[in-house]
Amino acid sequence: SAAARTGARAALITPAHQFPLGAALAPGRRDAIVRWARAHDAVLIEDDYDAEFRYDRRPVAALQGLAPERIVLIGSLSKSMAPGFGLGWAVMPSSLRERVRLADTARPSTIEQAALAAFIESGDLERHLRAARGRFRRRRTVLLEAIARELPGLPVTGIAAGMHAVLGLPPGIRATDAAAAAARYDVAVSDLTRYRVSASAGTTESLVLGYGNLSDALVDESVARLAAGIRSLA
Ligand SMILES: Cc1ncc(COP(=O)(O)O)c(C=O)c1O
Numbered sequence: 001s002a003a004a005r006t007g008a009r010a011a012l013i014t015p016a017h018q019f020p021l022g023a024a025l026a027p028g029r030r031d032a033i034v035r036w037a038r039a040h041d042a043v044l045i046e047d048d049y050d051a052e053f054r055y056d057r058r059p060v061a062a063l064q065g066l067a068p069e070r071i072v073l074i075g076s077l078s079k080s081m082a083p084g085f086g087l088g089w090a091v092m093p094s095s096l097r098e099r100v101r102l103a104d105t106a107r108p109s110t111i112e113q114a115a116l117a118a119f120i121e122s123g124d125l126e127r128h129l130r131a132a133r134g135r136f137r138r139r140r141t142v143l144l145e146a147i148a149r150e151l152p153g154l155p156v157t158g159i160a161a162g163m164h165a166v167l168g169l170p171p172g173i174r175a176t177d178a179a180a181a182a183a184r185y186d187v188a189v190s191d192l193t194r195y196r197v198s199a200s201a202g203t204t205e206s207l208v209l210g211y212g213n214l215s216d217a218l219v220d221e222s223v224a225r226l227a228a229g230i231r232s233l234a
Pocket residue numbers: 014019047049075076077078079083088
């Protein structure tokens with residue numbers, strides 16, 4: 001009903017995993033947003049971001065299958081392979097296809113597209129994703145155990161999918177200060193308030209911890225350093 005009040009005719013959504021809060025769209029809300037789109041003749045742009053990296057259950061199918069006539073599905077290899085590939089895709093209703101211009105028609109090159117097609121057809125992409133999902137799931141477990149040990153009681157959310165977690169801070173500690181303290185201990189974390197649309201938007205004091213690019217061998221030490229940074233503010 002909030003969407004209906006806006007009068008909008010399109011919405012950009014990330015049902016598989018939201019950045020930065022990390023929520024995955026609940027089943028009831030998946031149905032509700034499709035009902036809204038049908039009722040208002042609206043288009044949904046589904047950014048299928050992090051869909052391959054779901055840990056608490058099997059990966060959830062894209063919403064696009066529920067209403068292919070009004071959902072544009074977009075995805076890329078940025079998370080599953082590497083951002084440098086610059087390879088992505090859009091699946092859209094034929095009514096829109098003529099009207100959508102590709103932002104960069106020079107990339108990816110035909111050779112890269114052919115290589116990706118061969119990679120998919122051989123089953124190698126699927127095998128790579130299965131192995132990567134296992135690796136990230138294990139790293140996530142080690143990270144959560146280290147947080148429970150070093151920073152007991154602090155809430156960790158947004159971890160159902162993807163490669164980041166949101167860590168709530170103890171009362172009285174501001175996220176900006178905690179991120180600066182972590183940097184003094186050589187740990188780079190983001191302050192959740194950086195992602196606010198406006199300063200008046202409500203937020204809790206939290207840190208965004210990315211673990212996609214964190215070496216397995218350094219997880220424990222990184223969390224110990226982060227904890228030392230946070231304790232230095234108490
Ligand atoms: C919400 C969201 N969607 C998609 C992506 C991937 O973007 P791209 O495919 O342009 O690299 C990101 C990057 O991490 C993201 O945060």
